Amino acid sequence: MNDDASSEAGAAADEGFMARALALAERAAEAGEVPVGAVVVAGDGSVIGEGWNRPIADHDPTAHAEIVAVRDAARRRAAYRLPDATLYVTLEPCPMCVGALVHARVRRVVFGAADPKTGACGGALALHGHASHNHRLQVDGGVMADACGERLQRFFRARRAASRPAVRLVRLTPENAHGYEGVAVGEGQGAFVSDAPTLMRRHFREGYAEALYGIEAGGRPVGLMALVPPVQGVDYPGRRGDEAWLEGLRIDRRHQGRGVATRALRGIVAIAARRYRWLSLTVNLRNDKAEAAYRRFGFRDTGALYHGGPAGPQRILTLPLDTEDENGEGT
Numbered sequence: 001m002n003d004d005a006s007s008e009a010g011a012a013a014d015e016g017f018m019a020r021a022l023a024l025a026e027r028a029a030e031a032g033e034v035p036v037g038a039v040v041v042a043g044d045g046s047v048i049g050e051g052w053n054r055p056i057a058d059h060d061p062t063a064h065a066e067i068v069a070v071r072d073a074a075r076r077r078a079a080y081r082l083p084d085a086t087l088y089v090t091l092e093p094c095p096m097c098v099g100a101l102v103h104a105r106v107r108r109v110v111f112g113a114a115d116p117k118t119g120a121c122g123g124a125l126a127l128h129g130h131a132s133h134n135h136r137l138q139v140d141g142g143v144m145a146d147a148c149g150e151r152l153q154r155f156f157r158a159r160r161a162a163s164r165p166a167v168r169l170v171r172l173t174p175e176n177a178h179g180y181e182g183v184a185v186g187e188g189q190g191a192f193v194s195d196a197p198t199l200m201r202r203h204f205r206e207g208y209a210e211a212l213y214g215i216e217a218g219g220r221p222v223g224l225m226a227l228v229p230p231v232q233g234v235d236y237p238g239r240r241g242d243e244a245w246l247e248g249l250r251i252d253r254r255h256q257g258r259g260v261a262t263r264a265l266r267g268i269v270a271i272a273a274r275r276y277r278w279l280s281l282t283v284n285l286r287n288d289k290a291e292a293a294y295r296r297f298g299f300r301d302t303g304a305l306y307h308g309g310p311a312g313p314q315r316i317l318t319l320p321l322d323t324e325d326e327n328g329e330g331t
């Protein structure tokens with residue numbers, strides 16, 4: 001075999017063993033552990049050790065996939081050193097695991113996704129070739145990096161989603177609005193919330209709000225907002241006819257920062273999109289944080305200002321409802 005052919009065969013073999021490590025990572029994910037898998041391959045190409053991440057199940061902070069796989073191989077070999085072995089792991093090893101692999105005298109380490117936060121093979125640290133070690137690991141990273149990294153991202157996305165309370169919009173009536181009286185939404189907003197039924201009755205009497213929505217998180221009232229139809233809406237140069245307004249999106253301060261506002265906004269956008277082509281709102285000129293959040297959602301500055309409120313001039317932001325899917329925030 002010439003060098004090109006042998007390196008191609010080597011790359012194919014690396015991918016085969018990495019695929020096996022990735023399958024073991026799935027075992028970790030099934031058990032609720034961070035999905036990392038590892039295999040130890042002897043010089044003759046036989047698999048002599050397997051492991052997946054299991055510190056939670058084992059009550060063992062050292063039970064990383066690499067450690068589990070190396071222990072498995074060493075036991076099977078009845079040896080404490082594995083000088084012909086290659087370890088395949090789906091994530092760049094941490095300092096503890098690099099230390100264990102050096103102790104085991106493993107010849108080569110092949111990893112999938114790089115770990116810039118805690119990786120010790122060049123990601124955060126470069127311990128594999130450290131001068132103080134009397135053994136140098138040969139390291140090859142980035143084998144099936146996309147598949148390995150995607151598996152981890154999918155796991156963390158699912159875990160974040162599971163830890164967040166379910167958010168539900170409730171169309172309020174005078175009968176069901178009383179649960180929202182205690183929602184603490186911050187300075188200057190007390191009247192809006194503490195008297196939600198009265199506010200709503202006034203809105204309906206004046207034909208102002210199309211609907212007042214309560215925001216529930218985890219089954220509890222945590223916020224309010226109103227959808228305002230175009231007829232009695234705010235007047236400003238260039239305003240559109242088929243445009244609804246979002247008013248008073250307020251989240252109880254004890255429930256802020258948990259993605260509740262974003263999901264409530266997603267819900268009201270879906271409701272508005274059934275009847276309108278645009279959703280607009282006003283933000284205080286000095287409220288950079290709120291403005292940035294709405295812009296991330298896809299709202300754009302119309303260039304017009306609203307002068308009708310007690311808070312002084314407000315910036316008008318608009319979201320085109322027919323393109324909501326393009327900004328990735330569609331429901």
Ligand SMILES: [Zn+2]
Pocket residue numbers: 064066093094095096097098
């Ligand atoms: Zn580790």
